[in-house]
Amino acid sequence: xxxxxxxxxxxxxxxxxxxxxxxxxxxxxxxxxxxxxxxxxxxxxxxxxxxxxxxxxxxxxxxxxxxxxxxxxxxxxxxxxxxxxxxxxxxxxxxxxxxxxxxxxxxxxxxxxxxxxxxxxxxxxxxxxxxxxxxxxxxxxxxxxxxxxxxxxxxxxxxxxxxxxxxxxxxxxxxxxxxxxxxxxxxxxxxxxxxxxxxxxxxxxxxxxxxxxxxxxxxxxxxxxxxxxxxxxxxxxxxxxxxxxxxxxxxxxxxxxxxxxxxxxxxxxxxxxx
Numbered sequence: 001x002x003x004x005x006x007x008x009x010x011x012x013x014x015x016x017x018x019x020x021x022x023x024x025x026x027x028x029x030x031x032x033x034x035x036x037x038x039x040x041x042x043x044x045x046x047x048x049x050x051x052x053x054x055x056x057x058x059x060x061x062x063x064x065x066x067x068x069x070x071x072x073x074x075x076x077x078x079x080x081x082x083x084x085x086x087x088x089x090x091x092x093x094x095x096x097x098x099x100x101x102x103x104x105x106x107x108x109x110x111x112x113x114x115x116x117x118x119x120x121x122x123x124x125x126x127x128x129x130x131x132x133x134x135x136x137x138x139x140x141x142x143x144x145x146x147x148x149x150x151x152x153x154x155x156x157x158x159x160x161x162x163x164x165x166x167x168x169x170x171x172x173x174x175x176x177x178x179x180x181x182x183x184x185x186x187x188x189x190x191x192x193x194x195x196x197x198x199x200x201x202x203x204x205x206x207x208x209x210x211x212x213x214x215x216x217x218x219x220x221x222x223x224x225x226x227x228x229x230x231x232x233x234x235x236x237x238x239x240x241x242x243x244x245x246x247x248x249x250x251x252x253x254x255x256x257x258x259x260x261x262x263x264x265x266x267x268x269x270x271x272x273x274x
Contacts, residue, residue: 011221013207016214017041020228024246026236042207044231048224049204052216053134059204059215060137063130065196067189071121072109075101080109083121084165084188090117106165125170125188127196129181135201136183139173142195150185158184170194223253 011019017038021027026037033041071083075095085104092098094115095105104121129136139150150173158164158174168187173196176182185196205215214224230246238246 010213010218012210013042013045013212013214014038014210016221016225016228017045019225020232023225023229024233024236024238025242026232038210040235041228041232045224045228046206048227048231049206049215053203059202060199061202062197062199063133064198065127065183067124067127067192067194067196068122069192070124070188072112073105073115073121074112075105075107075115079107080112081105081107082109083123084125086120086122086126089115089119089121108167123188124192125185127183129183129200130202131180132202133181133200134203135177136173136175136181137199137201139196139198141170141189142197143169143193147197155184158186161186164188173198217257219257223250223257226250226253 014033018027018033020041021033021037022029027033073081073083073095075081076097077095079096081095081101083104084106087093087104090098092100093104095101136152139152141148141150148169148171151171153172153174155174155176158176161174164184164186166187167190170185170187170189172186174184174186176184183196183198205212207214214221216224226246226249230243230250233243233246
């Protein structure tokens with residue numbers, strides 16, 4: 001027996017769409033979809049991929065953030081203030097005459113500059129995650145050759161912290177989930193010699209072109225095809241029995257492939273099925 005020695009089989013965006021259209025009866029065997037069918041299929045396929053982000057199955061990567069020094073300015077009282085909350089300045093945030101300045105500045109700076117309106121000021125303990133991040137699994141600070149584990153907490157808990165601008169050795173990373181996620185370290189780092197590392201879940205890449213491959217493991221291809229066929233079926237007037245069949249096949253293959261490797265405390269892995 002002679003095997004291929006190859007492991008790189010994959011399907012392109014247009015091949016997935018064509019297969020789905022055949023399964024819902026929109027394209028006969030051996031025929032090619034129209035440009036309109038490809039366009040509609042690509043739109044539906046990308047919507048399906050966006051829904052897959054919520055499963056956080058395998059798209060994980062380590063990212064890091066180099067901390068930056070907090071902005072410091074001289075207040076209207078000639079004293080020096082350090083930024084505790086990143087913001088774009090306005091008259092209301094002027095230290096110390098601005099009505100809201102206590103939410104953004106604290107009297108503890110050492111080298112103040114001239115405060116300016118409409119200027120971006122930054123806090124050391126606050127940052128924005130990369131745009132592709134949808135969740136954080138673990139985080140630690142690297143400092144003086146040691147890794148300091150951070151507890152992960154939600155934004156609601158952060159809002160209950162009574163002293164958000166305390167400084168010291170960070171022990172908690174609060175995460176604000178939004179379109180672009182934000183992180184808040186507490187206490188705020190006393191200096192910028194820390195390197196923040198975090199293991200994150202990231203978005204699956206879009207199907208932008210005809211020859212793009214799916215940003216999933218190969219075992220997901222069959223489910224993608226059946227799910228797309230189920231989505232497109234009503235647009236091509238299939239009957240209820242045909243729609244139920246497509247839905248059933250999609251649910252079955254989804255059940256088969258949605259598994260997650262979970263690492264246990266001893267370093268081994270177990271399989272967990274949804």
